[in-house]
Amino acid sequence: MIPPQDYMKDLESGLEFRQKSVEDIGITPVDENSPIPLYQQVHMDLLNLLQSGKLQPGDMLPTEKILSEAYHVGRQTLREAITPLVNENLLERTQGRGTVVLAGQNRLKFFLDRSFAKQMIEMGLTPHSEVLRINRGQIDETSPSSLHRKMGSDSLELIRLRFGDDTPIGVQYTTIITDACIELGDEDFEKESLYSLLLTKYRLLITRIDHVVSAVLADEWHKSLLKISGTAPLLLVHTTAYLDNNEPIEASTSYYKADKYEFSIVQKY
Numbered sequence: 583m584i585p586p587q588d589y590m591k592d593l594e595s596g597l598e599f600r601q602k603s604v605e606d607i608g609i610t611p612v613d614e615n616s617p618i619p620l621y622q623q624v625h626m627d628l629l630n631l632l633q634s635g636k637l638q639p640g641d642m643l644p645t646e647k648i649l650s651e652a653y654h655v656g657r658q659t660l661r662e663a664i665t666p667l668v669n670e671n672l673l674e675r676t677q678g679r680g681t682v683v684l685a686g687q688n689r690l691k692f693f694l695d696r697s698f699a700k701q702m703i704e705m706g707l708t709p710h711s712e713v714l715r716i717n718r719g720q721i722d723e724t725s726p727s728s729l730h731r732k733m734g735s736d737s738l739e740l741i742r743l744r745f746g747d748d749t750p751i752g753v754q755y756t757t758i759i760t761d762a763c764i765e766l767g768d769e770d771f772e773k774e775s776l777y778s779l780l781l782t783k784y785r786l787l788i789t790r791i792d793h794v795v796s797a798v799l800a801d802e803w804h805k806s807l808l809k810i811s812g813t814a815p816l817l818l819v820h821t822t823a824y825l826d827n828n829e830p831i832e833a834s835t836s837y838y839k840a841d842k843y844e845f846s847i848v849q850k851y
Contacts, residue, residue: 599682601642604652607631610782611654618787620655624663626781627653632672632683632703639685643673670704698744698754699775707746711772714753715741718760718767726757726833728792728822736760738767740776743807744836750808752838759831762786777823780831787826794820797840804837815840 609631612623631637643649650660664681667673674682685706702709717739721732729737740756756776760766763784780786800814808816816837823832 599640599642599679600638602637602644604644604648607636607641609649609652611652613785614654616785618781618785621659621662622787623782624653624655624660625666626778628663628667629672629700630775630778630782632667635708637683639683641683642679643681643683645680672704697775697777698752699778702746702751705746707749709775710745711742712745713740713742713771715739716767716771721757721759726820726822726835728833729757729759729830732759732761732830736764740771742771752836753804753807754834754836756832756834776832786831788823788831789826790824790828792822792824798837800837808837808839810839 610627612620614620616623628637637643644652646657646660650657653660655663664673664675668675668681671684674684676682699709719737719739721729721735721737723730725737729735736759738758738760740754740758742754742756743750744752744754758766758776763780763786766779766784769779777788780788796818798816798818800808800810800816804816805811805814808814817840819834819836819838821832821834821836822830825831
C-alpha cells in the first residue's frame with residue numbers, strides 16, 4: 583500500500599504524482615575536482631535521469647534540502663541546475679507541492695543546439711537508436727573536413743538509425759575523436775546519448791555546435807531506413823561540436839524526415 587504522502591492526484595489534470603526519494607532515482611554527487619561547473623554537473627545528471635526513465639512524468643523530486651545534500655552543493659547551485667529544465671518544460675515547480683516531472687512538450691520541433699535524446703524527451707517521445715555500424719579508426723583525408731586539423735587522432739565512426747518511440751526519424755553518420763575517451767567504442771549507443779556520455783562519463787564539455795542545414799531528396803537507402811516512399815524531401819544537417827578549448831570533438835551528417843519535423847535556432851546575444 584502506498585502511503586498517502588507518497589501519492590497525490592491533481593484534480594484538474596488527473597495527473598498522478600509520486601514522491602521520489604534520492605535512493606529511488608540514484609543520483610550521482612558532483613565531482614568537486616572536475617573543471618565542469620557544479621551546477622552543470624547537477625543539470626546533466628538530472629537530464630540523464632529523465633532520459634533513462636528513472637524519472638517519469640508525475641514523479642515528484644525530493645526537496646531542495648535533500649537534493650542539495652545528496653549532490654553536495656548549495657541550494658543556489660541546485661536552483662541554477664533545475665531552472666533550465668523548468669524553462670524547457672521538462673520540470674514544473676509549484677508552490678506548496680514541489681518539483682514535478684512533466685510529460686514533455688507535445689510539439690514536433692527540434693532545437694539544433696540540443697542532443698537528439700533531449701529533443702525526443704521534450705517532444706514526449708522515448709529516444710532510442712539502432713546501431714548500423716561502429717568502427718574504430720583514425721582521422722584521415724576521408725574524415726569530415728571539420729576534423730582534418732586533428733589528422734592522425736584516434737576516432738570512432740558511428741552510424742545510427744534514430745527513433746522517437748517506434749518511429750524512425752533520422753539517420754545519423756557520426757565521427758568522434760576519441761583521444762580523450764578511448765573506451766567510447768564499448769558503450770551501448772542503442773540506449774546511451776553520445777553527448778551525455780562525453781560530459782558525464784568522460785568529462786568532456788561541449789560548448790559550441792556549428793550547424794549547416796539544407797534540403798535533399800531521399801535516395802533509396804534512406805527511403806528504406808526511414809520507411810518513406812515517393813519523392814520525399816529530407817533535412818540534411820551537418821554539425822561540428824567543439825570542446826571548451828575550441829578543439830573539435832565530433833562531426834555528424836544527419837538525414838531527417840522533412841514532412842513531419844522542423845528545425846529552429848534561437849540565437850542569443
